[in-house]
Amino acid sequence: MKKEIFEPYNVSDNNFEQCVKCTICTVYCPVLEVNPDYPGPKQSGPDGERMRLKDPAFYDEALKLCLNCKRCEVACPSGVKIGDIIQSARIKYSKSKPKLRDMILANTDIVGTMASTFAPIVNTAVALKPVRKVMDSVLKIDHHRMFPKYTGLRFETWYRRYAEKKQQEFKKHVSYFHGCYVNYNFPQQGKDLIKVMNAAGYGVHLLEKEKCCGVALISNGLIKQATKQAKHNVEAFKKSIVDKKMPVISTSSTCIFTIRDEYPHLLGVKNEEIRNDSELATRFIFRLIDEGKLNLVFKKNYKKRIAYHTPCHMEKLGWSIYSTSLLKMIPGVELVQLESQCCGIAGTYGFKKENYQTSQEVGKPLFDQIENSKVDFVATDCETCKWQIEMSTSSKVQHPISILAEAIDVEATMKLWQK
Amino acid sequence: MNKNRSKEYDVIIIGGGATGAGTARDCAMRGLSVLLVERHDFATGATGRNHGLLHSGARYAVTDHESAAECIEENMILRKIANHCIEENNGLFLTLPEDDIAFQSQFVDACTSAGISTEIIDPKLALRMEPSANPDIIGAVKVPDGSVDPFRLTMSNALDAKLKGADILTQHEVVDILKDQDRVNGVELFDHAKKEKVKYYGKIVCNAAGIWGHNIARFAGVNINMFPAKGSLLIFGHRVNKMVLNRCRKPANADILVPGDTICLIGTTSERIPIEEIDNMYVSKDDVDVLIREGVKLSPSLATTRILRAYAGVRPLVAADDDPSGRSISRGIVLMDHKERDGLEGFITITGGKLMTYRLMAEEATDLICKKLDVDKKCETANIPLQGSEKSDETLNNVSQKVYSVNGITQKSAKDRHGSLAHKIAKGDENEDSMVCECEGVSIGEVKYAINELHVNNLIDLRRRTRVGMGTCQGELCACRAAGLLCESMEEPGKAKDDLANFLQERWKGMSPIAWGETINEIQFTSWIYEGIYGLKPDNN
Ligand SMILES: Cc1cc2nc3c(=O)[nH]c(=O)nc-3n(C[C@H](O)[C@H](O)[C@H](O)COP(=O)(O)OP(=O)(O)OC[C@H]3O[C@@H](n4cnc5c(N)ncnc54)[C@H](O)[C@@H]3O)c2cc1C
Ligand code: SF4
Ligand code: SF4
Numbered sequence: 001m002k003k004e005i006f007e008p009y010n011v012s013d014n015n016f017e018q019c020v021k022c023t024i025c026t027v028y029c030p031v032l033e034v035n036p037d038y039p040g041p042k043q044s045g046p047d048g049e050r051m052r053l054k055d056p057a058f059y060d061e062a063l064k065l066c067l068n069c070k071r072c073e074v075a076c077p078s079g080v081k082i083g084d085i086i087q088s089a090r091i092k093y094s095k096s097k098p099k100l101r102d103m104i105l106a107n108t109d110i111v112g113t114m115a116s117t118f119a120p121i122v123n124t125a126v127a128l129k130p131v132r133k134v135m136d137s138v139l140k141i142d143h144h145r146m147f148p149k150y151t152g153l154r155f156e157t158w159y160r161r162y163a164e165k166k167q168q169e170f171k172k173h174v175s176y177f178h179g180c181y182v183n184y185n186f187p188q189q190g191k192d193l194i195k196v197m198n199a200a201g202y203g204v205h206l207l208e209k210e211k212c213c214g215v216a217l218i219s220n221g222l223i224k225q226a227t228k229q230a231k232h233n234v235e236a237f238k239k240s241i242v243d244k245k246m247p248v249i250s251t252s253s254t255c256i257f258t259i260r261d262e263y264p265h266l267l268g269v270k271n272e273e274i275r276n277d278s279e280l281a282t283r284f285i286f287r288l289i290d291e292g293k294l295n296l297v298f299k300k301n302y303k304k305r306i307a308y309h310t311p312c313h314m315e316k317l318g319w320s321i322y323s324t325s326l327l328k329m330i331p332g333v334e335l336v337q338l339e340s341q342c343c344g345i346a347g348t349y350g351f352k353k354e355n356y357q358t359s360q361e362v363g364k365p366l367f368d369q370i371e372n373s374k375v376d377f378v379a380t381d382c383e384t385c386k387w388q389i390e391m392s393t394s395s396k397v398q399h400p401i402s403i404l405a406e407a408i409d410v411e412a413t414m415k416l417w418q419k
Numbered sequence: 420m421n422k423n424r425s426k427e428y429d430v431i432i433i434g435g436g437a438t439g440a441g442t443a444r445d446c447a448m449r450g451l452s453v454l455l456v457e458r459h460d461f462a463t464g465a466t467g468r469n470h471g472l473l474h475s476g477a478r479y480a481v482t483d484h485e486s487a488a489e490c491i492e493e494n495m496i497l498r499k500i501a502n503h504c505i506e507e508n509n510g511l512f513l514t515l516p517e518d519d520i521a522f523q524s525q526f527v528d529a530c531t532s533a534g535i536s537t538e539i540i541d542p543k544l545a546l547r548m549e550p551s552a553n554p555d556i557i558g559a560v561k562v563p564d565g566s567v568d569p570f571r572l573t574m575s576n577a578l579d580a581k582l583k584g585a586d587i588l589t590q591h592e593v594v595d596i597l598k599d600q601d602r603v604n605g606v607e608l609f610d611h612a613k614k615e616k617v618k619y620y621g622k623i624v625c626n627a628a629g630i631w632g633h634n635i636a637r638f639a640g641v642n643i644n645m646f647p648a649k650g651s652l653l654i655f656g657h658r659v660n661k662m663v664l665n666r667c668r669k670p671a672n673a674d675i676l677v678p679g680d681t682i683c684l685i686g687t688t689s690e691r692i693p694i695e696e697i698d699n700m701y702v703s704k705d706d707v708d709v710l711i712r713e714g715v716k717l718s719p720s721l722a723t724t725r726i727l728r729a730y731a732g733v734r735p736l737v738a739a740d741d742d743p744s745g746r747s748i749s750r751g752i753v754l755m756d757h758k759e760r761d762g763l764e765g766f767i768t769i770t771g772g773k774l775m776t777y778r779l780m781a782e783e784a785t786d787l788i789c790k791k792l793d794v795d796k797k798c799e800t801a802n803i804p805l806q807g808s809e810k811s812d813e814t815l816n817n818v819s820q821k822v823y824s825v826n827g828i829t830q831k832s833a834k835d836r837h838g839s840l841a842h843k844i845a846k847g848d849e850n851e852d853s854m855v856c857e858c859e860g861v862s863i864g865e866v867k868y869a870i871n872e873l874h875v876n877n878l879i880d881l882r883r884r885t886r887v888g889m890g891t892c893q894g895e896l897c898a899c900r901a902a903g904l905l906c907e908s909m910e911e912p913g914k915a916k917d918d919l920a921n922f923l924q925e926r927w928k929g930m931s932p933i934a935w936g937e938t939i940n941e942i943q944f945t946s947w948i949y950e951g952i953y954g955l956k957p958d959n960n
Contacts, residue, residue, distance in 0.1 A: 016657075017656050017657065017724065017725040017891070017937060018937055019891065020892070020895075020937070020940050020941050020944050021858070021891060021892035021895055021896055021941070021944075022944065023896070039828070042857065043828070043857065046891075047857055047858060048828070049657075050656070050657045050658075050681050050858070050891065051828060051832075051860065053657050053658045053681075054657075054658055054680065054681045055831075057831065058827075058828060058831060060828070078940070
């Protein structure tokens, strides 16, 4: 019997029937280990899905404790998309409406636009103790959390003013999906990417108009809006990838993961045409080097001991190897590979008051590792991991691209392809 | 339990299927002293091996008006008295392009005349109501079909009978009918647990042994010409459909898909088998083929859905004419007073019918028994709810909504399974709330309740009471946990090991005809655990 003739109707397409009940996923779930209120991936995922198909009343609000870290999926020997089942169930069955707080946390781009316009005021205000207390009690955003600082000059504005023109000078081109964090909070990361890519001989362009990838909207249950943004982004990617034959790269592991995997699995937004050429910057660069198409020259005097933390979504993508291999190419870098563990923040999850404790307990083993590793700083590909680690340890965190940008000898590198 | 063998019962009922248990309840409610005997466990005959369709009668409307009318009447009664054993899912009769749409109006007319409400639904709307249905349908009719859980139904009847004074013996097989000249006055039983024979006496012996009634009658020296019609079914891993799906045409193979509890079932086939084969219920490769091929026409997604197991049962029909398929013979109720038929006093047979009509069968049998005993009491089973269905217990509903996490699942499942009796299951204690069976959400508390109060002799009995081992993993995770609990409370360790081996062997039996894909992975994994880690051998017993 040919399988493909039959479109499955009313059947979860997240392969939950493949589950052989081995319970391995349960061992890898970071939440289950610290919070006994959470039923765990097996019960919330494949087991629960069967029950919910019998009667939606079996839906359990405890599913919102899931970090969507997908570590269970990586562990599952049967290929069950456990995290996706749980997220889909939340989308389908949850009756609790997103709160004002969730809207604020989820709309990273709108809030970002407003906040960066009034950056100095906002930054001082949200850093003030009384303000944080109010946010804690009124909005239920935990007062331990420091909001990332908002920048006065958005990355997009900076790019148009200072960088755009120069990009035409290159023969090869890529588009850059910068994401909300680079745009509103940390433009330096975007500038570093342009520095590295230019050195490698690539002009960097922005998409026609990128929208927030929507990861926070999804996890806060704002599905309609997330779907709208997903469709918009897929179109924008197509213009670059299909029309202009320019791959799209990003420095955010979460954005790229969302666009590649969550769009089709959770939002039902098709992305086959763009998926392969939507890339993480470190992977793009590593592959160029690996294929002999690029050589990087590094500064002699760059000497650092760096610990790499594997963000959950990098674990799921299986891509941390690209970032760490790149870092290892830098002669002066001594790389400490931290054992892959969730830091506990999971995007906006850890900002919520009710999750704060779980979030910190999940991250504790990682924080201890970092404190004991005696490194100059930590490297990671995810911006929310950066906040969490910087808040919870004494260490600073840098993106691998920023490290490259600092370690690379731009002129020497450029000479290699200019001659 | 009163084992006073010198006691003479008013009535001894043979067979712990729905009919026997229902008759025991009815007799007990009318004040008779009752003994119910069953050779294995409740619902191990046709009652536990059928489709679980709460017929509206629509399926028989065109071919068998009388059965159709009986069905709809009993359907409405069961909704009232057995609400925790049934699900009011409603059903659709689908016309496919290959079926004759003209049959639809004939069907609707026949339903109307039998008192079955119908509603012709636009195919597009039907697909929205039931997205799993074949998108090519050209017609759909909605009828009040539903699902019935035969294990729960039988157990509730037995529990109620017991509460009203009936004695119940399981694992007691009738090996002879005792007679005093041309009057039956008791039964000789073989006690499978103690491996010994015992005799019990009664004024009337009621043969409710389904297809095995043939043998019982022979012990009594009379002949009933049974028509054993085997039917096979497939169980799918989860619910594909919300409503019962039927084909709108004359009854044929594999044309009903019934959602029941966490799974759904496609069936059935129909094949006449020799009476010697009624204890040999295997499912052939051809049966499996037909079920999948036809089932996919009702709901295409069945082709990609995991199959849990296959099983077969025998319809206890009484032969009328020589019809090789067994479908055109009436599914009507057969009640025999052997005094009138064969000149044998004190012996009656109740058979034929359907699971659906068990209550009516019990009523008719009990009416006859009462007449013979000269007892003048009206039947009340149509009005008084069964154990567990008395009232819906709202407090439990509320509890399961508030409780975070696992508790919610086990509590809601327990309520679905035991109705208002669920309050007897200990809860709130962390240990008692832990899961034994993760697929079906069975807690330690529920298992203990079943062992203590629901006549459980072994793991297989426990499965029929609680659904332990009926889920996706087919016992892989729960069998050893349940065996541990059973051992603690009743079995000696050696016996528990045999019991565990038996249980797994029985699970394998149902999986073997469909052992491919995920099912074979699952069974392989199970055998690693039980043979590899626990050192259990297939021939442990
Ligand atoms: C494949 C199939 C599908 C069906 N689908 C449906 C359906 O969807 N809806 C519906 O309403 N009906 C359905 N039926 C019909 C229904 O299952 C039967 O009519 C009904 O279950 C008969 O119940 P019973 O109690 O009369 O017989 P049984 O359930 O067969 O009970 C007889 C009992 O007697 C016991 N027994 C036998 N010999 C002895 C002995 N020597 N001593 C002591 N005990 C003994 C047996 O162990 C058994 O438990 C279906 C039947 C089949 C085979
Ligand atoms: S996605 Fe992460 S938090 Fe959620 S169940 Fe899986 S392992 Fe646990
Ligand atoms: S790891 Fe995969 S197969 Fe094993 S229990 Fe979890 S979901 Fe099922």
